[in-house]
Amino acid sequence: MSSILGTSLSGLMSAQRSLETTSHNIANVNTEGYSRQSVDLRTRPASFTGAGYIGQGVDARTVTRSYDQFVTAQFTSSTSVYGETNTLSTLSSQVDAILSSDKTGIAPAFNAFFNAVSEVADDPSSVPVRQVMLSEADSLAQQLNTTSGQLEGFRNQNNNEMQSMINDINSYAKGIAELNDKVMVETSMATSGQIPNDLLDQRDALVAKLAERVNVTTLDQTDGSQTVFIGNGQALVLNGKASNLSLASSVTDMTHKDILINGQKITSQISGGSLAGSMRFRDEVLDPAQQQFGLLAAGFAVAFNDLHKTGFDLNGDPGQDLFGLGTPTMAVPVIPNPKNIGTATAVYDPATVGQLAPSDYSLAFDGSDFTLTRLSDNTVSTFSGPAPTTIAAPGFTIDTDGAVAAGDSFLIRPTFFAAKNIQALVTDPKQVAAAGTGAPGDPVPGDNTVARGLAELEKTQIMVGGKSTFSDVYSQLVSKVGTLTSAANKQSEAHKVLLNQAILTRDNLSGVNLDEEAGNLIKFQNSYQASSKAIAVANSLFDSLLAAVR
């Protein structure tokens, strides 16, 4: 009879455990990363009697979570890939939108300017018409500045976002390390394979958040801890220790950030997640767009100035640079390595403006030869030293002074800053050099030869090796960004489907189904009631026995 009571009590207790677990499941129906739990019931060892083995009831051995390592790994990697493509697509769409908009569009500004030049060709002696041309020149330069400023804004925003992603990654890594500590303690205390389910779920949720930012791989250790790797196997979390990620600026460009782990550069090894998306946006969309945009501004200013300077203005003086790209007017930005001994300068070369490429260049001196590398595709050309020397680069010439020593290097950016720096220099309408002839003090006001030539520049194929007009350079930029954005959008959509598939698979396994829990509730309630009934029966049996001996 006592065994009836014991057996019934064990049933009562297990039903109670199961009911607790079921209500825990119901409570966590909307908890992110929660895996539904179930009580692992096991029959108690039977006691042997002459009549055979008599059952002793049930034990609630442990509580397990519905979890599959493969499914979770699939979810983690899908999260990373989607994070990357989604970030790339979101950021690219912004650039796509500003380049496509009619209001911010550069094409209308170019059209208006060249139409104004054409009006000067029609009426070369009219000062108001020249004034219109100068106003259009100014507004074109400002339009280029504005759009370049917007691109610059995206760069700053992207850098800030990368910093906040790095902060997130560091904080998640710390969280995982702390959970590792707790799990290791719990695991060491477990006597019969009990698992700290909720801690594991929390840790998995943090890994998933980490995966949104950067691609991670995980390895479960026997002590219950999880090692988390990023990049090419750099340990981000090892046992209870988290490494620190940080951003660092390049020596020649404050706005170009590299990613360091414990001080070691791992930029090129980062893949997946919004961090990789941000870096791909910078390297594949933003930088090329800014270079191409600068190519347009630089090529336009150089070619226009070159022809304008062959003309004569309304005072009979030779034409000046109408547009400036820096200080001095036609200087190419050269950023020296801080350790350099010598210096170098560069200016645009109108004769080779068609060879100007949308890229930065690096110039290095090894003591005898100069090496000029085009950074967009790493094309190398060599020029023999020693310094001082003049190097004819595509679209510009570089002058080095005699002090340049072995090991000196320079970053040359002919196109990167051009759209930011371009400005209209001439303010006196009389100084528009429309005439092809003239002498100081003896102007030829009706001469429109140079103005006509300037108006013709609009449809002259000057750029990209004499194959593209200015408008072509711009439409190439727009269609390139459009193509990249469209590809990123499609990829992002495709990976969203894959991610949803992974979430579906994981949630179908681990997620809570309320109907199922309702069924379980009834099932365990019934079993609780049945066990209670069995206790009542045991009680009445006992009462019968007592009554018999009274």
Next chain:
Amino acid sequence: MRISTSWANQSNINGIVEQQSKLNKLQVKLAVNKKIVTAADDPAGAARSIDLNQTLKQTDQYQNNIIVARQRLSLSDGVVQNVVDVLQKINDLGIQGLNDSNSPSDRVAIAVEMESLNTHLLGLANTRNANGEYMFSGFKTDTPAFSQSAVQGGYDYNGDQNQRNIQISTDRHVTDGDLGVAVFGVPNGAPNPAGSNSNIFEAIDRLAQDMRNNTPSQLSLKDISTAFDNVQTIQSSIGVRLNALDIQENSNANYTVDMKTVLSQTEDLDYADAISQFNLQTTVLQAAQQSYSQVKKMSLFNYI
């Protein structure tokens, strides 16, 4: 297959959100009447649309240039017609004066009228256009084309030999006027004997002088007639150019229409197609919302 409750909810919501975003994209396209809202919608089309817009704006500018050239040539045509009329008058006066029935005083009177007509002619040669430019001075539009030279009866040309061109299409341009020396002849700077004058003013001056001196020469009429032929050649050349402007203007207009058609095909929305898509999309969205509310009502908890 068991479905987790939160995912069932989420996937429904995802579906609704996605349909809304598609609907929104369609709405934007309908609102701006463009199938290319950003370049990502059709990168090649966006590039083509930039090129076409540029060509259109440039062609618009050529049409403006044609208007400018037409104004100048029409003005020039009027001036040259005046020159023809004055020459006609002088020719008549010359014929009248050569008649021996004229007394010396009659001839002086004729000479006075001729001199006055010559001054008028000089005024015509120094006509300015709407911008205040001397029309017959070549590039030196700030200088009167002709003036009397230091030597009595001689004239100087103060312009240069360049003629302004105006672009009226990608590869076509017209001169917007004529040089003074082409219209009025090259001056010698000093009086010439009758019959050897290539410049109108010098020729008339010579005739008027001779008339005043009562010794008019038949040869002067030859000078006038040469000048007459010259001016008429210029007049017909102006006519040819004005005609060319009309032809080019038409051709530019046709080109613009063609380009606008291509541009419209490239970037304008096909409304019929877009509206039917829009209707389909709203139906899909409604269906997603309805199924969500239906499914949400179903739970075993309602029955226990």
